[in-house]
Amino acid sequence: MTSERPKDLDLSYLLGVLRRAALPVLLTALALSLLVYLYSRTRPAVYQATASIAALPNGGGNSVINTTLVTAPPLPPAVVARAMRSPEVVDRALTLLGQRVPDSAARRALEQQVRADLGQNDDQAVGLASDVNQDFVGVYEVSVRAATPPVAQAGANSFTQALLAWDRQRALGSVSLARQNLLQQRDDLTRRIAQAATPLDVRSLESLRGDVLQKLQQVEVLEQTVTGTLSALAGALLPVDPVEPRPLRNAALVFAATLFFGVLLAFALDQLRRRIRGxxxxxxxxxxxxxxxxxxxxxxxxxxxxxxxxxxxxxxxxxxxxxxxxxxxxxxxxxxxxxxxxxxxxxxxxxxxxxxxxxxxxxxxxxxxxxxxxxxxxxxxxxxxxxxxxxxxxxxxxxxxxxxxxxxxxxxxxxxxxxxxxxxxxxxxxxxxxxxxxxxxxxxxxxxxxxxxxxxxxxxxxxxxxxxxxxxxxxxxxxxxxxxxxxxxxxxxxxxxxxxxxxxxxxxxxxxxxxxxxxxxxxx
The missing domain is CATH 3.40.50.300 (P-loop containing nucleotide triphosphate hydrolases)
Structure with a gap:
């Protein structure tokens, strides 16, 4: 009557294990969820505000930039995330935050948390989510958590503005390289005109220098309007409800997790017990x-x-x-x-x-x-x-x-x-x-x-x-x-x-x- 082949699933046995473990598991789940609920009620409120940034394709159609090959390339999400945690962006964002909201305990707490996150390479206070395609075109969302709604809103807008300023500086650096290249061409043509041997050579070189001067004027105008590949899409709204704590949600999650792991533990302990199985x-x-x-x-x-x-x-x-x-x-x-x-x-x-x-x-x-x-x-x-x-x-x-x-x-x-x-x-x-x-x-x-x-x-x-x-x-x-x-x-x-x-x-x-x-x- 014995056999080494595996036995069929005994549902009555499984139900018996569940019936024996039901009361302690339920009591434990209720107790833990109640403790989590009470603890969550004592935690301070945390508000979150989110601002949106659009990632646009490069190459705005400007012939000067395309000719000099200094157009700003699109940014992968990892690069944008690294820039978001860079000291340049963080310092500028905190400066803007100080200008937007008056000094308060909530603002100081956000500033301290941002500094701590910067040192630990963490994102508890400021987060960046991306939804871009393979050409790095899409939307970025900058989220900031703070103790009050105004500080959260101002923080999200400040970090968005700081990131856009960083991206503009990146694109402006490319335009500056183009301007320096045109200046070098102008100076070179001026020198060659002074050294020209015939009037025909002088007229040809002056024509080329006129084209370079025209391009240089366009680059100088572009320096005033360049924005990079990122642009503001939507500012942060004033949050109404806190994202943390959520006592009911936390209690429900703890209750469900306790039930799940409690049942697993019940079956594990039952298997460890020495039983008559055959x-x-x-x-x-x-x-x-x-x-x-x-x-x-x-x-x-x-x-x-x-x-x-x-x-x-x-x-x-x-x-x-x-x-x-x-x-x-x-x-x-x-x-x-x-x-x-x-x-x-x-x-x-x-x-x-x-x-x-x-x-x-x-x-x-x-x-x-x-x-x-x-x-x-x-x-x-x-x-x-x-x-x-x-x-x-x-x-x-x-x-x-x-x-x-x-x-x-x-x-x-x-x-x-x-x-x-x-x-x-x-x-x-x-x-x-x-x-x-x-x-x-x-x-x-x-x-x-x-x-x-x-x-x-x-x-x-x-x-x-x-x-x-x-x-x-x-x-x-x-x-x-x-x-x-x-x-x-x-x-x-x-x-x-x-x-x-x-x-x-x-x-x-x-x-x-x-x-x-x-x-x-x-x-x-």
Whole structure:
């Protein structure tokens, strides 16, 4: 029944992990989000203003600049960002800021933050975002954060103006180079005119010098109007709402992040815990694993639906292995064998296994008595007397001392008995069994979990054997403890039934439909 192939995704197991971790994760998320919300409320407000700059293509069509090859090239975004953090731009922007707004704590704080960002190459106070194409044509946005709206607006406009002034100086430097080149040409032509030997040479050189002087005049005019490749697009507006802090947004982000990482941590911790994940983990106790029962489609609360599920498909086939294993272990007993079925903890499916095994034995010709010794839950009464077997619920009759009751014919060759006490009384249960056991081939006792109720071990010690049901995700430490406790009291551990074990892909049911159709007894 073992395989090294990966198992299918067990959604019920995943939901179980989430259900166990839900409360602590939710409480942690709520606590952290509340703390972040309260902390955010105490933080000072921060306003952000944004101004826009257009990056234009080079080559304005001026023939003088194009001829002298000194046109200003377009700027890549990285160059503009580096210029934005240059001391020249920062110093000019802070000077303009001082001229735009009066001295205040908000202005001084912005100036200090800008200086600190300049030394750390950071952009907490002033940011630059670009949206340009491959030709470096597009839009730049200069954003400034400050403690008051007027300072933020003035800061954005000041840094925009400083950056435009830097770009103009860059373009003006190219025009200045063109002017120097034309001056050198003029001086050279003047010298050559003075040295000319013929009047024809003089007239030719003077014509060339006239063209150079005309170009020089155009360059001098261009020096007054050059703007570079950047130009102002939109000034900063006065911000109305602060961008920080945002208590609700911060709290929501922390809440979502805590939920996400909390669930991841829950699954990680669950994987690190030593659990029973397959029959190979139970064989280390040197006790046979009689069956591996598949998980039911859902956590069924309707006993009738549960009865139907456990009587068909792979579940029924595995119960055949339990029946054969028990009968092989109890070969020709001198008296009716007493088998107690229990588990280490609650919720591992021992009551379902008890009912399914009783029905399987009854369908195979054995007279079975089921004793509902789990007096705290009375699960056997819920299963057998709910009408899920297709039989009308029989009327109980007294069975032995202490108010015990017996229901005959709850299933095919299956009777049900229950002690009348509201707590587990081992002597009362044994008296009830001794009073009835002679009429049956086997007695199955559904007892409380051995690690939850101490009298369960005392009851198991007076039985012929114990069948221990283990959930496929139960802690291995709990199973080890249960086996140790059973061994200390000398209980005969017959074997394990591994419940809710998902078989590897491709190892499904082997039952034939006609054979299932013939099963018309208690569990169809």
């Amino acid at each position: 029959p190979e983990d139970l064989r280390q106790f040197s006790v046979p694993v009689m069956a591996t029962l598949p998980p039911l489609p859902a956590r069924l609360t309707d006993p009738r639906a549960l009865i139907r599920e456990v009587g068909q498909g792979t579940f029924r086939e595995q119960m055949d292995f339990v029946r054969v294993g028990l009968l092989a272990t109890l070969v020709r007993p001198a008296r009716t064998p007493l088998i107690v079925i229990s588990s280490a903890q609650t919720g591992e499916g021992k009551s379902t296994v008890t009912a399914a095994l009783a029905s399987n034995l009854g369908l195979n010709g054995l007279r079975v008595l089921v004793v509902d010794a789990d007096v705290y839950r009375r699960r056997q009464e819920q299963l057998w007397l709910s009408g899920g077997t297709g039989r009308p619920a029989p009327a109980p009759r007294p069975a032995g001392p202490g108010g015990s009751q017996l229901w005959s014919g709850v299933g095919e060759r299956v009777d049900l008995a229950a002690p009348g006490n509201s707590r587990l009384d081992v002597d009362e249960v044994m008296n009830l069994i001794e009073h009835l056991r002679a009429n049956y081939d086997v007695v199955l006792v559904d007892s409380p979990p051995v690690l939850r109720v101490a009298d369960s071990l005392a009851l198991a010690a007076r039985m012929d054997g114990l069948l221990l049901v283990a959930d496929a995700q139960v802690s291995r430490a709990q199973v080890e403890r249960a086996v140790q406790e059973v061994g200390l009291l000398g209980v005969h551990l017959l074997g394990f039934v591994l419940n809710r074990f998902r078989e590897p892909a491709g190892q499904g049911s082997y039952a034939y439909a006609p054979l299932q159709a013939e099963r018309t007894g208690v569990l169809p």
